[in-house]
Amino acid sequence: MTARLILLCHAATPATRAARFPADELVEAGAAASLHALAARLPQLDAAVCGRERRCGETAAGLGLDARPVAALDDWMLGGWRGRDPGEIVAGEPEGFAAWRSDPDAAPHGGESLAMLLDRVRAWLDAGPPQRRCLAVTHPAVMRAAIVHVLGAPALSFWRVDAGPLASADLRHDGRRWVLRPGGLDGL
Incomplete structure (x- = not known):
């Protein structure tokens, strides 16, 4: 039996609009209309899960879902760069930023x-689908x-995949x- 897992990025936040590394923030006030329209297009589901950050929980709630928080779905832990502007980091820590983008094992923040993030997500996926849908x-x-x-x-290749x-x-x-x-959901 085939299982389906739809991954959905949380709704926009002030950090995503400003191109900053996010902190634990709420989605933008205007997200409700987009979430309502998307909720009407969701397929039948057996379960919903989400990252533990507020923006994930608020997105799930805006879709009318009672999503179970799962640590493996938490955002990339960027340490001291959390909430900061990447341009500011490039100006102050150019070698660290360059290493972060070119070496999967670098974590100057x-x-x-990146290797740790990939391992965390791989382990969650390799455990198998949480539910059929x-x-x-x-x-x-x-x-x-x-x-x-x-x-x-x-x-x-991570750096060649775009998602917003x-x-x-x-x-x-x-x-x-x-x-x-x-x-994804665009195909519905």
Whole structure:
């Protein structure tokens, strides 16, 4: 039996609009209309899960879902860079920022390296689908990590996957492996 996992990035926040690394913040006040329209297009679900940050829980609630928080879906832990503007970091820590973008094991911010993020998401996916039809409200970094894993792509391919607020990915599991189906929720 094929299981379906839809990964959905949380709604926009002040940090995503300002292109800052996020802190634990709420979604923008104007997100309700987008969430309501998206909720009307959701397929039938057996379960919903989400990252533990407020923006994930608020997105799930805005979709009318009672989502169970799951630590593996938490945002990329960026330590001292949390809440900061990347341009500010490049200006103050150019070598650290360059290492972070080019070395999957680098964590100059004191948080998770890219390799650690990829391992966390891989372990969650490899545990198998949470339910036959599940929606996971998470973060762009987690979705990107999941896509890299499902495609068996090299770690640095992470930087070539784009995902923003309310982006989605449709993953299917046939009992042996995950595959990526084009479209996500956009295909409904």
